[in-house]
Structure formats: C-alpha cells, structure tokens
Amino acid sequence: MIGREERAAGIARRLDLFYPDARCELDFNTPWQLLAATILSAQCTDVRVNLVTPELFRRWPTPEAMSRADLAEVEEVIHSTGFFRNKARALRDGARMLVADHGGELPRSIEGMIDLPGVGRKTAKVVLGEAFNIPAGIAVDTHVKRLAGRFGLSDETDPDRVAGDLEGLLPKTRWVGFSLRVVLHGRRVCTARKPQCDDCILEGVCLKRNI
DNA sequence: ATCCCGAGGG
DNA sequence: CCCTCTGGAT
Numbered sequence: 001m002i003g004r005e006e007r008a009a010g011i012a013r014r015l016d017l018f019y020p021d022a023r024c025e026l027d028f029n030t031p032w033q034l035l036a037a038t039i040l041s042a043q044c045t046d047v048r049v050n051l052v053t054p055e056l057f058r059r060w061p062t063p064e065a066m067s068r069a070d071l072a073e074v075e076e077v078i079h080s081t082g083f084f085r086n087k088a089r090a091l092r093d094g095a096r097m098l099v100a101d102h103g104g105e106l107p108r109s110i111e112g113m114i115d116l117p118g119v120g121r122k123t124a125k126v127v128l129g130e131a132f133n134i135p136a137g138i139a140v141d142t143h144v145k146r147l148a149g150r151f152g153l154s155d156e157t158d159p160d161r162v163a164g165d166l167e168g169l170l171p172k173t174r175w176v177g178f179s180l181r182v183v184l185h186g187r188r189v190c191t192a193r194k195p196q197c198d199d200c201i202l203e204g205v206c207l208k209r210n211i
Numbered sequence: 212a213t214c215c216c217g218a219g220g221g
Numbered sequence: 222c223c224c225t226c227t228g229g230a231t
Contacts, residue, residue: 026227042228048218049227082217086229120229141227159228183227192225193221 002205008153008169010205015181018201022180024130027053031106031131032063032098038126039090039118044081052078063104066095090118110136121160129176138166139179143186150190152207 002010015022026037027050036056040049056077060066066074074088081087094116098104106127107113113124125139138144140159144166148154154165170178189196200206 024227038227039229041226043216043226044228045219045226080217082226083215083228084217086215090229118229122228126227139227142225143227179227186227 004153004169007151007205007207008166011151011153011202012170012174012178014201014205015185016177019181019184022177022184024126024180026050029057030062031127032095033057033061034131035094035106035116035119035123035127036066036091038123039094040078040081040087042083042087042118042123044083048081052081060091060095063095063098066091067099069095087118090116093117094119106131108132108134121163125163125179129179133176135172135175138163138170138175140166141183142192143183144179146192147182147186147190150195150206150208151202 024034025046026034026041028034028037033053037049037053040052056074059077060069060074069092071088071092074091075084078084078087097116098106102112107115108128110121110124110128113119113127114121121137122139122141125137128134128136129139140148140163145157145159145162148162148166153169154162156162156165166178167175189200197208
C-alpha cells in the first residue's frame with residue numbers, strides 16, 4: 001500500500017496528462033460575472049448556468065446595474081437554476097455591498113469574499129483562483145469531496161476538512177488545476193452513481209481500484 | 212441537522 | 222420514484 005503523499009502526486013500527474021487543457025467551464029467576461037455564475041452553480045450543472053447567464057449579464061452586466069435590479073426580474077431570469085430566491089437576493093445584495101464598500105470591485109481575499117451573501121469558502125476559492133490567479137485553496141465541491149474519498153486522499157466528510165487534507169498533500173502551484181481536473185474526472189468518469197472504473201486512467205494510484 | 216429549489220438521468 | 226448537480230445560511 002502506497003502512502004497518501006505518493007498517491008496524491010501520482011493522481012495529480014496522471015490527471016495533468018489526461019486533462020491538459022482543463023479550465024473553468026462557466027461563461028463570463030468579467031470577475032464579477034464569474035462570481036455571479038459561480039453563485040448560480042450551487043447544486044446546478046454549469047451547462048444550465050450558461051443557459052441563463054447571457055440574459056442575466058445582458059440586463060445587469062455590472063455590480064452597479066445589479067445593485068439597482070428588481071428582485072422579481074432577477075428571479076425570473078435565473079429561475080431554472082434552482083434556489084432562485086436565495087440566489088437572486090445574494091446577487092443583488094452582494095452587488096450592493098460591492099458598490100458600497102469595495103468601489104464595485106471584488107475583494108482579493110477569502111475573508112473579503114465570504115462576507116458577501118451566498119459566498120462560502122468553495123465559491124471564494126473558485127473565483128480567486130480563476131479570476132485573479134490567487135491560489136486561495138482547493139475548492140471542495142460535491143465532486144472533489146467524493147473523489148478525494150475514493151482516491152484515499154481524505155477520510156473527512158466536512159468539505160473544509162477535506163480541503164485541509166488535500167492542501168497539505170499538494171503544492172500550492174497545483175491547487176487550482178487539481179480542482180478543475182478532479183471535477184472534470186468526476187463528471188466524465190468517476191461519477192457519483194456508476195463510476196466507469198474500466199475506463200479510468202488512475203488504476204494503481206486510486207485506493208478504490210487497489211482494494 | 213435542516214432548509215432552500217429546479218431539472219435531468221436512470 | 223430517487224439521486225445528483227462545481228453550496229450556503231440558519
């Protein structure tokens with residue numbers, strides 16, 4: 001049985017080779033639009049988020065515009081992404097905070113981002129990493145949480161604890177890419193219900209495959 | 212621990 | 222019908 005450090009390095013290396021051009025698949029033009037799309041992506045596929053954001057960003061392209069938006073109109077546009085009341089309020093009230101306290105720009109720290117409504121550590125890490133290239137941490141969503149367990153890289157269930165384990169196993173320079181590739185692998189191969197282990201490139205380094 | 216919430220797959 | 226989708230707030 002190989003140790004966690006060795007397994008983490010081996011998995012990261014193979015994912016790098018197999019998904020060389022992994023990138024964020026949400027559509028956006030500005031950092032604030034990425035934040036908005038990431039808020040909408042909670043418990044929702046990015047494909048569906050990309051279906052509603054063109055209209056959302058056409059009508060409210062900036063925090064200034066969103067800060068003055070009618071809540072019911074925002075709810076109507078984002079309805080199909082689910083949790084639409086919470087998300088609409090988070091978008092408008094967060095935009096008001098950005099305009100009032102941050103000059104319409106995004107905070108560049110996890111603490112600043114988490115102060116915004118609808119923004120937790122996962123969303124903060126995604127936006128800081130993708131928009132500003134700040135490796136604030138490994139974003140642990142449903143995919144990263146599931147695969148970290150199957151890989152044998154964490155025994156935790158709390159996303160923040162899983163993130164702590166992974167961040168201790170991988171160098172900071174690989175954090176952003178690792179998250180993107182694990183999510184991609186989780187969607188395409190290591191799915192929640194019927195994982196396609198026969199088509200998986202991680203044989204020999206994944207704990208689940210070694211059992 | 213529970214609630215928020217719609218859409219698609221099996 | 223049940224599970225899952227790049228979660229967050231109470």
